[in-house]
Amino acid sequence: MKIKLLIILFIFGKGIASGQVPLKLWYKQPSGNTWENALPIGNGRQGAMIYGNVEKEIIQLNEHTVWSGSPNRNDNPLALENLAEIRKLIFDGKHKEAENLANKAIITRKSHGQKFEPVGSLNLLFEGHEKYTDYIRELDIQKAIAKTSYKVGEVVYTREAFASLADRVIVMRISASKAGQLSFTAGYSSPQKRKTIATTTNRELTIAGTTNDHETVKGLVNFKGITRIQPEGGHLTLTDSTLTLTGANAAVIFISVATNFNNYQDISGDQNSRAAGYMNKAGSKTYTALLNAHVAAYQKFFNRVKLDLGTTPAAQAPTNERLRNFRNVNDPHLVTLYYQYGRYLLISSSQPGGQPANLQGIWNHRVNPPWDSKYTININAEMNYWPAEKTNLSELHEPFLTMVKELAVTGRETARSMYGARGWMAHHNTDIWRATGAIDGAFWGMWTAGGGWVSQHLWEHYLYTGDKTFLASVYPVLKDAALFYIDFLVEHPKYKWLVVNPGNSPENAPAAHGGSSLDAGTTMDNQIVMDVLNNAIRAAGLLNKDKSLVDTLLHVRSRLAPMQVGRHNQLQEWLDDVDDPNDHHRHVSHLYGLYPSNQISAYRTPELFAASKNTLIQRGDVSTGWSMGWKVNWWAKLQDGNHAYSLIQNQLTPLGTNKDGGGTYNNLFDAHPPFQIDGNFGCTSGITEMLMQSSDGAVHVLPALPDVWQTGSIRGLRTRGGFELVEMKWEKGKITRLTVKSTLGGNLRLRLPNDVQLAGGKKLKPAVGENPNPFFEVDDTPKAIISGQSTIQPLILKETRLFDISTRKGQTIELTGL
Incomplete structure (x- = not known):
């Protein structure tokens, strides 16, 4: 047992040293009925909370324009005629009367x-999955994919879900490790009062409705949700409100939601054609193609910034335990x-x-x-x-x-x-x-x-x-x-x-x-x-x-x-x-x-x-x-x-x-x-x-480094004036390497905790006067008035170094610590 533990720690230690601990939220328990335990996915239009429950999976759905009401104004016409009196009461010290x-x-x-309102939930019922083992659920934020896996008997079940940034639908693939072992029933539920849930002749499950009236404003946002199941093997049957898949090897579930909202003044859109259009476009692609396109679209943003503050053995625990122990x-x-x-x-x-x-x-x-x-x-x-x-x-x-x-x-x-x-x-x-x-x-x-x-x-x-x-x-x-x-x-x-x-x-x-x-x-x-x-x-x-x-x-x-x-x-x-x-x-x-x-x-x-x-x-x-x-x-x-x-x-x-x-x-x-x-x-x-x-007139590097982060690195941060920190490394609170790219050109003024030099060994010019870069112009501020009873004293700050570097558009500057 001791040898096994040492091997695990050795392997994990290698992960620590190489910075390979994955950026994942993960848990050993399902969410149950607690929404705040579920894991969020989204593509800016559709959002979903993935509960990761075994017998009854819940995919709670939102769409960005599903709001109560309709175009309206809420100005008070009495304001102007009472404004002078309100001002007078305040100036006279009668604040409560005002x-x-x-x-x-x-x-x-x-x-x-x-109100921002939910569409509802797609519920997946898995009969016979009450007893399970080897349960894990996770959210991989490096790929924007939620995953749940568990074992029933000798069969491993896996669910992967993502809200496609490329195709504007939510996709979940469910698979079983043995052929013919996947069976479930899908149905909608919703707290919306004005909604209809039905199946269609082409074996799709739909939810349609209109949002709520609220505070004198009539609810006129119409929404449409469509769920389509593409099975790999098995048989798909339907009732008037559910789809049931039996004996499949795997299945891909598509969820498309749309509304009639065009903009804050116009709700004349066609939610039905929109939802169908998103569904048909995505449904014509393979799961692998959808997944790859989504990850590529997501990582275009996410991969721009990488942060490493170090890793300890505490990182191997489930996220809820890490939170409790932090x-x-x-x-x-x-x-x-x-x-x-x-x-x-x-x-x-x-x-x-x-x-x-x-x-x-x-x-x-x-x-x-x-x-x-x-x-x-x-x-x-x-x-x-x-x-x-x-x-x-x-x-x-x-x-x-x-x-x-x-x-x-x-x-x-x-x-x-x-x-x-x-x-x-x-x-x-x-x-x-x-x-x-x-x-x-x-x-x-x-x-x-x-x-x-x-x-x-x-x-x-x-x-x-x-x-x-x-x-x-x-x-x-x-x-x-x-x-x-x-x-x-x-x-x-x-x-x-x-x-x-x-x-x-x-x-x-x-x-x-x-x-x-x-x-x-x-x-x-x-x-x-x-x-x-x-x-x-x-x-x-x-x-x-x-x-x-x-x-x-x-x-x-x-x-x-x-x-x-x-x-x-x-x-x-x-x-x-x-x-x-x-x-x-x-x-x-x-x-x-x-x-x-x-x-x-x-x-x-x-x-x-x-x-x-x-x-x-x-x-x-x-x-x-x-x-x-x-x-x-x-x-x-x-x-x-x-x-x-x-x-x-x-x-x-x-x-x-x-x-x-x-x-x-x-x-x-x-x-x-x-x-x-x-x-x-x-x-x-x-x-x-x-x-x-x-x-404050300069790019201030490591201005507030705590004692617990004395060594680390970050890349990809942007600053005013179009500068990008391509790479920054520090040890013992001092800069050891700093690479900056200028996207606009102009003077780069750096405020640093220690002296640095250009990568070739050339010394930098100390900064003097105001930063000539107009993006770092400091706006006028009125002088402070200090109370006669105040004994305010300026704070003593850590010593810093100021350097000026003239840059061209597109130029990259490499600096090293002395």
Whole structure:
């Protein structure tokens, strides 16, 4: 027994040394009836959760346009006539009265947003499979294939499933190791009220239906699902609602789902012909051809980034056990797996031409999901796309960027009718119909910065790609986001700054305001307005447009309220110094200026940088899943890798471990709780920020490396200015090899933890002055105001080296450590 164990450890040790531990989630148990145990597959249009159950397999199905309702608007016509009174009440310190009036006059009287709904489930019944052995199920995120295998008697049964990125169908192949031993019955179930399940004369199983009415909006999305079974041997029979295969060697199951949705204004499509078209195209191909095309399409994205943080024997355990043990066992490979799982989820839930990943990506089994599984744009939807550019998935940003452009259309009427302003705006939430009115309640919904925040993604896409044609196409959106604020900002009667009123710091409220979240000039509002104005100014300059408008924007920018350090040495959340150091609210929205914005810098605004750290310490680490993901990014920006890693430890613990906080489900979905996918994406972004940042005038390599990752490598990350880290290796926290490709040319400024030289031995030129590369231009930020009671001290940071390298378009630079 001891010899056998040593052999296993030796073999596994070879895998560790060679970095061959597969990127797989795997388990020794079926999912049972727990959705959060099932494994997600998706192609950006169709999503499925594979339960891996033996006697009753469940393939739970979603399609990206299956939403309740139909085209609608939800503006409140009473807003404009009450706006002046709401502003006066806030300026007079009557915040609760202002909130009560906003609930009547600004919050919608119509739809509070529509729901992302499931299609249903395809259920496969296997009689006689109650007793089984040798059970394994897995999700291979290197190939985007889910697999289940088990043994009944002497027969091994294997199921492989994938959501084809190439052919827009879900495919499952089921095989038996002995001829004639495969038998099962397939049937649909669905929580949808208006649906029909039937079989057809050509032996297909169908589900057809219409989504639900919701909050005064009639449900008019028609969907059609088709299942076809291609047997290898055996006999296929049918009832009016099931297909039964008996005595086969193997079978391939195809699932096609489509709707009548064309776009947010048009639902005149033909779901029947679409579903049939996808099915017939895929059904004419062999399983091998479908599989190979899918893997190739998937790996085109996935293989761009490779991460190696090392591997220990802990990596040999099933995923649920690794999750349970992570806080107490050194398992760096689990971080690698979780990091790449975030990229897997983005590839699977967001594809060009499709809908953006929503609050649950593309996976939802409830007709009434939490928060309707919409797009919450006061953090969650934006966080979904933080990894897109930097982890080399720029094309997958497209659905979100398209949504922003569509919101700029629907939000124009909201800006005009509700606030008497030009341009466009959106509040804190939207849906597939691109609603831009204020929803839920004034405490949450009286926030006018949703449009301003999502518009940052257009500018970010340009900074990473340098695509000037794209910038020209979205300039009207950036310009109009700024025009809204030119008209909406008002002068504060006490401070004389221009401020947003009414506004709020999302979902939080100081006691000094009587429990109301409404205020004028909250820090996050000020920061978002600053970014909106800066982006419009820089875009207009690059495109040589609107010089008179730029003059106006510069004047407005000069009058914005500055960030302030309060009496507790904290970054103030509100205009007045009313923060409570014992406030542990999950939203720390005023640190938007630290990340994802770049207004707070270790090198340009050291007092604000130190105050941000104090704010995070005061708020504490315990929080819900998405909030922990955001905190990983903040601690990375603060260059504290060990603290960032402690947040990853909090994130990678089973739900319930962190008292009053979130965690992770067995299938590695983020637990807010309940499931929200933004925590997955946020943490993937945060790990990237620990290894590489490009937001503060330079490409900063290893800015927040924790002690547990002193040796490792990564390749494929992208930076602003079109640079790609082809390969980066480090040992003992120092760069040993760095290869960078320039896709646009221009100055490459590197901030490094140690000295390096060109591969041929030539020394590098130390950087001086501002980075001349325009993609690294640092926008103006108002000076901080420091409270007279504050004793803020700048933080002492690790010493770094700055180098400048002039690059040509397409050039690759190879560097080695000294």
